[in-house]
Amino acid sequence: MDLDGKTALVTGGTRGIGLAIAHTLHRHGARVVITGRSEEHGAAALARLDAGDDITLCLADATHRPDAERAVDTVVDRYGHLDVVVNNVGGATDFATVADITDETWHHTLALNLDTALYTTRHALSRLLPQRSGRVINISSMEGRDPDPGLCAYAAAKHALIGLTRVLAKEVGPYGITANCVCPGAVETDWVTEQGPKAARVLGTDYPGLIGHFTGRTTTGRLTRPEEVAAAVLLLASHEGSGITGSCIAVDGGTTV
Template identity: 40%
Template sequence: MDTGLQDKVVVVTGATANIGRATALAFAAEGARVVPVGRDEEAGARVADLARERGAADVFWRRADVTVAAEVTALVDAVVARFGQIDVLVNNVGGNAVVAPFVSTTPEQWRADLDVNLTSTLLCTHAVLPHMLAAEAGRIVNIGSMSALIGDPFMAVYSAAKGAVHAFTRVLALEVGRSGVTVNAIAPYGTVPEDFAAETSAGSRFRPGTGLFTDAEASRAEERAVFRRNTALARQVARPAEIGAAAVYLASEQAAFVTGHVLQVDGGVALT
């Protein structure tokens, strides 16, 4: 299948670990010009090298904190200066400030969850969208979550923030569709790295020994078990590459008539 992504300029935020890493590599395999974005220089260099190995037409690693407006502006300016365009934006950055009952959380933790999951998406989209509208073409793919659709106990603000990402996706699709830009989202469930040591970055929630989820798994396993659900399949978790493949589809020419959609990659967990 010819995805039409050869030489397209693809910006992937949070590209140093897990879903973002796999997504950047999936676009690389399509011959795109890939811009992996993250905060961990060492992990970013590894992803950039792998993207070249996978067949990327070009790789432009950029360090940026996409919750900070000035850094997002600098990022987009640098990409446009180098390539003259941005064809695809994958808003992948996400995470959790805390895994705990809502009643015991703080406003500072709420703001952190909202910033990394929602504000980052708004900032990056706002900075990239004028270039897509001027070109009358573009693909925006937002990484949401099944948490937004079914809710995860102890992750109330995260679930709410991802719900806002889904709503933003639908509304923006209505606003920009006639300008040649499609806007879609992916709602993954239970996506974990296949190799935790190799596929995580310094700030990853799955980082062995320091990540929020790996720490919770080790120290609060009974609490964590409350929001585990069964899929309809034998396998209970998604692989990062499966989310990357979904992003490639939504950015491809084959998905030109798909917009405002939230694609569930959940193993049928919503059915159980």
């Protein structure tokens, strides 16, 4: 799966799944712009990737439409064109049941997981449609297919992201553009250690109990690795994946079987 000559935008690409995606796409020949809000995390990501001019950091908050649009423009300004958009920004930063969730948590979670994809994709289409080619890959979640209690806003956003992806696939297919989702399960990232204890309290357990909950739902008996998610993105970004569109690829260790 050769991406030589291709360019990619990976939002939220400075840590975790996004960093693994950026590394995999670059390793297969693409030049990549990664976005993030933290200059510290961005610098650390560039040091880890060690790709010289082939990877560029754009400090941006994708929940802010002008920032999302500037990230798209950065790819074109830096590398001349845009081929692959990976909407990876997202996460469950607050946990609440339907009965308890506040308006603030609800709107923040939807903005982080859904608005970001819309803002970035909408502006990217101004580049992809005229060239009649491109890939849009949205990182949803197993929570968008088989949700847990206490994650109502996150699950709703990820369900909606799948719906947005399917509509997009129908709209842009005639232009040679594909649109797909990757739905990871619980992945070995900083999120698990940083947000896990909070999620555990909502589920009425402790951190080891939370990890046991996630691994117990799999058929593999372990958490998913970031590079396994990145491999699915690579397929969808490649010429070999050009026949796949409107699909949701689960990379969740069998959680949603």
